[in-house]
Amino acid sequence: MTEPLSFELSRPAVTPPRLPDADLPGPAPADVLPPEMLRSRPPDLPRLSEPEIMRHYSRLASLNYSISENFYPLGSCTMKYNPVLNEQAAALPGFAGLHPYQDEDTIQGALELMWRLERALCAVVGVERVTLQPAAGAHGEWTALRMIAAYHDSRQENRTEVLVPDSAHGTNPASAALSGFKVVEVKSGSDGRISLADLESKLSRQTAALMLTNPNTLGLFEREILDIAEMVHATGAMLYYDGANLNAFMGICRPGDMGFDAVHMNLHKTFTTPHGGGGPGAGPVGVKAELVPFLPAPTVERQNGHLTLDYKRPQSIGRVRSFYGNFGMLVRAYTYILAMGGDGLSQASRDAVLSANYLRNLVEADLEMPHKGPCMHEFVASAHNLTSANGVRALDIAKALLDRQFYAPTVYFPLVVPEAIMVEPTETESKATLDSFAAAIKEIVAQAKTDPEVLHAEPRSTPVGRLDEVAAARKINAYLVGQAEDPILRWKAPSDTA
């Protein structure tokens, strides 16, 4: 069940589909480019007939797995359905045909959309302003930490540490380290929530910020958040909210009201824009008043009904993304917000929490739950017992789900749970889907207890089975120390490899 590359299928003698001539006006390349930059022979592109091209891509698409085919219970990632309406709005010629260099007067509609999206996001998370520029959640974290660093600098304070709980998403310590901070880990208590005693012992005049997720990555609400905010602010540090996943509480509670000073949101999670291969992301950052002067420039401002891009922001950390962010994603997210309305968004969150608790209760009979429920929008189970008794790991369960037509949940994260299996069903799945997922888990766990060897050989139905991760890691390590050849990361024509 594989598909050769179009280069391998290529038949040089075939008559390819006719394409229109390039209609770019202006001089021919040979008239403007220096001779050494011109090709001496045409590129080695594959040649196929139109039906061959069509079949090649259709077969490739059938090897894929996506949210438009089946359930995608990836915890922390909020793989909810991406409405077609979003795509229609983004394809409107007035949006799709824009050029980022257009004059402000000709893009008033686009600026209006950005202005209104900013207001809507401010309302959802309870902050003063939002920048739409960052292109992903991690990029949003980094942007916020740049603003927090600029804020402390402006007060002549030299704060060098960022506190991160041990349950945090890996991007949190990575963003802090990339911003030049020392990362200090804060421990969780046995209930899965941050330990206030450990937090107290780590907070100091060196602390620039505490990065927190609430509900945390175990799907648990940090009930002592108001005390945490007070402790952090008492030392002059800032409280940062990792809001990549806001699915538990849109319209129900707000990070701004809990005392957070900055928050990033992933439009490609909570606000239904596509993830990864489906399109670029967007990770807007909201801030309270103290951080507003440091927002990336330009911001969108409204003056007497006219919208302008404001570049004159003397304390701004500068631009963090070309132009104004991934504009097409902003259109999709705003479409989702308008289509849902305020009541619709809070209903979505209630349904997400209900789905997660329903599914958690169904699988509780089969998988260990290391923390007491109820959960928020996701839950973390553990395959720990199966590993010690039957030699079946979280990875085996994930692979076995692939053979039962489900995407695997997140495994081995959060790191504080051994053999973690993190499941986030989202509000867009039906009860029937959740029931059949729970039935698959039941079947796999029964298999684990009777004949675990079968599971070690799964998946059998996917284009590739188990990858040899150990061999891959060994080879990469050998390559890094100069004891192996380059890993093969691209196809080369037989004539090229000589």
Ligand SMILES: *Cc1c(COP(=O)(O)O)cnc(C)c1O
């Ligand atoms: C997804 C996620 C991130 C990172 O977002 P990217 O867009 O993948 O960079 C950060 N924190 C949490 C809790 C997440 O779930």
